[in-house]
Amino acid sequence: MKKKIIRPTAKEDAAITKAAMSDPDSLPLTDEEWEKVKPRLVRGRGRPLGSGIKEQVTLRIDKDVLDFYKSKGEGWQTFINQVLGEVKRESKSISIVEKKLNKGALIANKFKAAA
DSSP: OOOOOOOOOHHHHHHHHHHHHHOTTSOOOOHHHHHHHGGGOOOOSSSOOOOSSOOOOOOOOOHHHHHHHHTTOTTHHHHHHHHHHHHHHOHHHHHHHHHHHHHTHHHHHHHHHHO
16 A cells, blocks of 8 residues: 655644754755755665666567577676667668568578478
C-alpha cells in the first residue's frame, strides 16, 4: 500500500519555518554555502543512469550465437552493439547480406548446416 504524503498547511509551514529560523544552532544554508554542498551530493544505490541514447529491446538470438558472444566475457552486450554498429557503418557488407537473405541463400545454408 502506497503511503500518503501529509503536507503541512501554509499556517503550519510558517510556524515550522519560524521555529527553525529562531534556532541559532540550526540556521539554514546560504545560497553560497549550498552551492559548495551540491557538487558533493552522490547518487545513491541502484542501477546506474543510462546514457539516454540507447533503447532496451528484447531480441531472440540462436543459442550458439549467444554463447559465442557471452564467451567474450564481461561486456558481451556492448560488444554485440559495437559489431552491429560496425555492420551499419559498412553499408556495402550489409547490402550483400540483405541480398542473400532476400534470395533465401542464408536461410537455406543455415538449415543445411543444421541437418
